[in-house]
Amino acid sequence: SYHAAIGNGMPGWYDEGRAHAWLPYSQMKTAAPPLPVVGTRGSRILLADGRELVDGVASWWTACHGYNHPHIRAAVAAQLDTMPHVMLGGLLHEPAARLATRLATLLPGDLDHVFFSDSGSVAVEVAMKMAVQSWINRGVRGRTRFVAFRGGYHGDTTGTMAVCDPDEGMHSLFRGLLPEHLIVDLPVDEARTEALDRLLAARADEIAGILVEPLVQGAGGMLFHDAEVLRTLRRLADRHDVLLIFDEIFVGFGRTGTLFACEAADVVPDIVTVGKALTGGTLPLAATVASRRVFGAFWSDDPMHALMHGPTYMGNPLACAAALASIDLFAREPRLDQVRAIETQLGAGLASCRGLPGVVDVRVRGAIGVVELDRIDIAALKARFVEQGVYIRPFGRIVYLTPALTIEADDLARLTDAIVAVLSEP
Numbered sequence: 261s262y263h264a265a266i267g268n269g270m271p272g273w274y275d276e277g278r279a280h281a282w283l284p285y286s287q288m289k290t291a292a293p294p295l296p297v298v299g300t301r302g303s304r305i306l307l308a309d310g311r312e313l314v315d316g317v318a319s320w321w322t323a324c325h326g327y328n329h330p331h332i333r334a335a336v337a338a339q340l341d342t343m344p345h346v347m348l349g350g351l352l353h354e355p356a357a358r359l360a361t362r363l364a365t366l367l368p369g370d371l372d373h374v375f376f377s378d379s380g381s382v383a384v385e386v387a388m389k390m391a392v393q394s395w396i397n398r399g400v401r402g403r404t405r406f407v408a409f410r411g412g413y414h415g416d417t418t419g420t421m422a423v424c425d426p427d428e429g430m431h432s433l434f435r436g437l438l439p440e441h442l443i444v445d446l447p448v449d450e451a452r453t454e455a456l457d458r459l460l461a462a463r464a465d466e467i468a469g470i471l472v473e474p475l476v477q478g479a480g481g482m483l484f485h486d487a488e489v490l491r492t493l494r495r496l497a498d499r500h501d502v503l504l505i506f507d508e509i510f511v512g513f514g515r516t517g518t519l520f521a522c523e524a525a526d527v528v529p530d531i532v533t534v535g536k537a538l539t540g541g542t543l544p545l546a547a548t549v550a551s552r553r554v555f556g557a558f559w560s561d562d563p564m565h566a567l568m569h570g571p572t573y574m575g576n577p578l579a580c581a582a583a584l585a586s587i588d589l590f591a592r593e594p595r596l597d598q599v600r601a602i603e604t605q606l607g608a609g610l611a612s613c614r615g616l617p618g619v620v621d622v623r624v625r626g627a628i629g630v631v632e633l634d635r636i637d638i639a640a641l642k643a644r645f646v647e648q649g650v651y652i653r654p655f656g657r658i659v660y661l662t663p664a665l666t667i668e669a670d671d672l673a674r675l676t677d678a679i680v681a682v683l684s685e686p
């Protein structure tokens with residue numbers, strides 16, 4: 261029915277392109293054919309046959325201001341006229357300089373040194389290399405492991421797969437390729453805090469840092485934890501002298517109700533990664549931001565103490581211009597108030613899922629709404645959602661919403677109503 265639903269009005273590029281374009285996380289033989297999209301507007305995805313789907317996931321959590329915000333488009337267009345790209349090798353341009361300054365100002369504490377890259381996975385890889393090399397530069401050898409957490413997701417490159425939850429199906433194939441890190445339970449209670457404390461006491465001399473998604477573990481299962489967990493991690497990292505890295509790629513830029521999740525815990529990590537909503541969902545860009553202490557380990561007369569990393573397109577001027585415009589919008593428009601309104605509406609709109617058969621949990625934090633099921637037929641659910649006029653992508657045993665922070669109340673109601681309706685079906 262998924263296919264039937266898009267049977268008419270197929271554009272010419274579609275069939276030929278389908279034979280060549282290899283899509284992410286898709287069994288190309290059996291997956292429902294991709295929907296032919298011809299445009300985006302606000303919280304809507306426009307299909308070739310004229311239908312508009314209300315987007316429940318904001319293009320993997322990036323399009324925080326909705327699609328095609330005029331302020332971002334104007335900034336990118338102006339930059340396109342001046343300089344679409346120049347490398348950062350030995351050069352510095354105004355958009356990268358301004359964005360580095362802006363991020364250093366916005367992030368708490370002394371998170372002051374900004375290293376750009378072009379995807380979240382690479383920003384996390386850079387954070388890991390930065391942590392490891394900072395120890396080497398300080399004359400400490402052997403600290404090459406990370407403590408990361410069950411339920412975590414940090415990317416799908418080789419380095420980052422190794423710090424994801426190892427039980428996660430999609431990465432388990434590659435286990436033989438991956439270095440071993442220490443993947444443990446989040447210190448959500450006394451017993452787990454003590455276990456982590458003991459682990460760090462025993463093995464700190466091989467540990468470069470602790471890596472965590474603050475407040476919400478996203479792609480690993482949309483699991484929430486309290487701000488207190490982050491304060492515990494800060495305390496343990498300080499006690500055992502290991503670095504604390506927050507991966508804010510999902511939660512950064514308002515998703516949980518503060519601009520950065522670390523603000524809610526009043527904790528300053530040693531390194532933070534941002535990506536996804538950094539450009540308001542327009543261009544690929546990510547950043548790894550280091551504290552003065554971490555940067556200080558690289559500040560040296562020894563050229564071998566330089567950070568040994570440099571993606572070709574790092575700090576692309578178009579992407580930096582988009583990010584600056586996106587950050588403007590957090591100041592100019594009432595985004596965080598909108599998040600609070602979304603949180604309230606998600607809570608009310610998803611509440612009636614609680615009694616439905618198969619529903620294990622319903623949880624909401626900021627602009628994230630989650631319905632956890634005991635089992636799930638992902639393909640069937642996706643198709644039913646499209647039939648309801650909404651774009652929602654369940655994964656694992658999770659149906660979730662992470663809409664644009666600008667979504668209209670009516671559109672948000674369509675999303676929550678569709679979930680209630682589809683999950684109510686026998």
Ligand code: PLP
Pocket residue numbers: 379380381382384413414415416473478479507508509510511535536
């Ligand atoms: N870190 C977190 C917390 C993420 O949610 C993701 C993507 O889902 C990544 C890293 C990887 O980012 P990217 O897909 O841009 O490589």
